[in-house]
Amino acid sequence: MAHTAEQHQSGTETAPGTGSLQGPDVRVWLNGRIVTADEARLPHLTHAFHYGLAAFEGIRSYQQRPGQGAIFRLREHIKRLLDSAHIATIDAGLRFTLDELCSACVETLKANRLDAAYLRPVVYIGEGAMGIGARDNPIHVMIAAWKWGAYLGEEGLQRGIKAKISAFQRPGHATVMSKAKINGQYVNSIMAKREAMACGADEAILVNEQGYIAEASGENLFMVQQGRLVTPPLGMNILAGITRATILQVARDLGVETVERMFARDELYCAEEVFLTGTAAEVTPVREVDGRRIGAGSRGPLTEQLQRRYFETVLGREARYASWLTPYSI
Numbered sequence: 001m002a003h004t005a006e007q008h009q010s011g012t013e014t015a016p017g018t019g020s021l022q023g024p025d026v027r028v029w030l031n032g033r034i035v036t037a038d039e040a041r042l043p044h045l046t047h048a049f050h051y052g053l054a055a056f057e058g059i060r061s062y063q064q065r066p067g068q069g070a071i072f073r074l075r076e077h078i079k080r081l082l083d084s085a086h087i088a089t090i091d092a093g094l095r096f097t098l099d100e101l102c103s104a105c106v107e108t109l110k111a112n113r114l115d116a117a118y119l120r121p122v123v124y125i126g127e128g129a130m131g132i133g134a135r136d137n138p139i140h141v142m143i144a145a146w147k148w149g150a151y152l153g154e155e156g157l158q159r160g161i162k163a164k165i166s167a168f169q170r171p172g173h174a175t176v177m178s179k180a181k182i183n184g185q186y187v188n189s190i191m192a193k194r195e196a197m198a199c200g201a202d203e204a205i206l207v208n209e210q211g212y213i214a215e216a217s218g219e220n221l222f223m224v225q226q227g228r229l230v231t232p233p234l235g236m237n238i239l240a241g242i243t244r245a246t247i248l249q250v251a252r253d254l255g256v257e258t259v260e261r262m263f264a265r266d267e268l269y270c271a272e273e274v275f276l277t278g279t280a281a282e283v284t285p286v287r288e289v290d291g292r293r294i295g296a297g298s299r300g301p302l303t304e305q306l307q308r309r310y311f312e313t314v315l316g317r318e319a320r321y322a323s324w325l326t327p328y329s330i
């Protein structure tokens with residue numbers, strides 16, 4: 001693997017100097033200021049805490065060399081955050097521009113002296129009126145950062161994970177807005193993930209109302225069929241993943257044919273390879289779905305090639321994709 005063990009301490013979530021996500025050294029960007037984690041604590045009547053109307057992002061930065069990091073596709077993530085806030089109707093009270101929020105992400109990493117991290121910006125309705133129709137509560141923006149290893153485990157990245165088709169569906173277009181990362185919408189994903197884990201799987205795959213494969217609880221899904229890369233189309237109720245777009249482009253640049261079309265679980269069971277993509281999960285092979293072995297039951301060759309190219313890209317070793325990186329020093 002091209003990435004280093006320090007960057008992927010298998011699923012660990014730590015903050016500098018503390019061994020946890022909280023502690024005296026942790027710094028948080030809150031409404032334009034760097035504050036301590038204590039100062040960033042939520043008032044108990046924060047509207048978003050009660051009802052879930054908030055927009056969030058998940059972004060990663062990677063160490064390029066000691067003391068120097070680069071954030072991967074920062075502008076695309078912040079653009080999606082603003083779009084999510086717009087869809088959620090909480091953008092009017094948002095006092096920061098795309099450029100300001102991009103700078104705020106860099107500031108947060110520097111304040112925590114993190115040259116490799118996971119960044120979590122959240123735009124949320126604050127305290128004030130408690131009715132669900134409250135319109136005048138302040139809109140807050142918080143950005144946290146912490147070290148986060150391989151989301152589905154280092155072993156998962158190398159050997160592949162077990163997935164389960166969930167009893168929970170990806171809700172339809174008339175129910176939720178799947179192009180937005182709206183916090184409350186993740187309840188369904190969490191139920192699916194918990195169900196999968198309770199059944200001995202690592203991740204849940206959700207189908208849509210017609211039974212077509214949509215995506216995993218926090219990742220987009222790809223399969224390899226007759227050497228072609230196949231993934232559900234954006235017209236379906238899936239998130240327009242930034243890693244999904246990255247992998248489609250990288251695959252096309254490698255001369256791999258890509259197809260965006262709908263397919264159901266039977267085709268997935270017989271795929272040559274299956275993998276998941278996401279900022280947190282990066283490119284994670286799937287070796288088993290519903291107890292059925294996928295391909296040889298290990299990371300497939302195209303998955304490995306795309307995964308390697310992905311890590312080379314985020315680590316700044318692919319000059320042609322350098323424009324996707326926002327470098328900074330701590």
Ligand SMILES: Cc1ncc(COP(=O)(O)O)c(C=O)c1O
Nearest residue numbers: 218219220239241242243278279
């Ligand atoms: C439901 C869902 N699908 C897919 C993804 C992957 O998106 P990205 O590659 O932009 O992180 C995520 C993570 O943000 C997600 O929450």
